[in-house]
Amino acid sequence: MAPVKSEFPALLTDRLHLREPVFDDCGDVHDLLSIPEVTRFSNWSDAPKKAQTERVMKWMCGAFAKGKGCAWIIEDRASGRFLGSIRFNSIDKHSKWAEIGYELHPSFWGKGLMSDAVRAVARCGFDDFSLNRIEAWTLPGNPASDRVLEKAGFRHEGTLRQKAWFKNAFHDFRMFGRLAGELPDLKKS
Numbered sequence: 001m002a003p004v005k006s007e008f009p010a011l012l013t014d015r016l017h018l019r020e021p022v023f024d025d026c027g028d029v030h031d032l033l034s035i036p037e038v039t040r041f042s043n044w045s046d047a048p049k050k051a052q053t054e055r056v057m058k059w060m061c062g063a064f065a066k067g068k069g070c071a072w073i074i075e076d077r078a079s080g081r082f083l084g085s086i087r088f089n090s091i092d093k094h095s096k097w098a099e100i101g102y103e104l105h106p107s108f109w110g111k112g113l114m115s116d117a118v119r120a121v122a123r124c125g126f127d128d129f130s131l132n133r134i135e136a137w138t139l140p141g142n143p144a145s146d147r148v149l150e151k152a153g154f155r156h157e158g159t160l161r162q163k164a165w166f167k168n169a170f171h172d173f174r175m176f177g178r179l180a181g182e183l184p185d186l187k188k189s
Contacts, residue, residue, distance in 0.1 A: 008064055013116045017076075018120060029053055033103065041145065043164065069087060083105055084102065086101070096130060098133075100118065
C-alpha cells in the first residue's frame with residue numbers, strides 16, 4: 001500500500017516539524033539512542049554501536065519509498081533543533097494497520113510534544129496512508145508513554161503477556177490502538 005501522496009509527507013504542528021530523515025541525522029539519532037532513559041522501556045539496544053544506528057538510519061531513510069513503513073525526524077518548528085524521531089515501524093498493507101514507535105530527548109519530556117507528534121502521524125496514517133488502525137505497545141512501568149498515547153486518542157486494549165524477548169528477558173506488551181474516525185479526547189491534552 002503506497003500512501004495517497006507520492007512525495008514524502010512532511011508534517012507540521014504548532015510547535016513541531018516532522019520531516020523526512022536523511023543519513024546525516026545518524027549522529028543525532030545515535031546520541032539519542034545512547035541515553036539510557038530513552039531506551040530503558042524499549043527494545044532498542046542499550047548503548048548501541050554506531051553500526052547499529054547506521055542500519056536504523058538506512059531503514060528510516062528508505063522505509064517510505066519501499067512502502068514498508070515511514071519515519072520522521074522531529075524538530076522544533078521555530079529553531080529546527082533535533083528533538084527525536086517517530087515512525088510507522090511496519091505497515092500491513094492488506095489489513096490497513098500500522099505500528100507506531102517514537103523517541104524524544106529527555107530535555108523535552110513532559111511538554112506534550114510527543115503527543116503532538118503522535119497525533120500528527122496518526123492523522124497522516126489515516127488520511128494519507130488510508131489506514132484503518134494504528135497500534136503501539138509500551139512496557140509495564142512506563143506510564144509517561146501510556147499518557148502520550150492516550151492523549152493522542154489511543155486506547156489501552158490489554159496486555160500481551162511475555163510477547164517478546166529482548167535485553168535478556170521476556171517482556172509484556174501493553175497494547176494501545178486507535179481506529180480511523182476516532183478523535184483524541186482533547187480533555188486529556
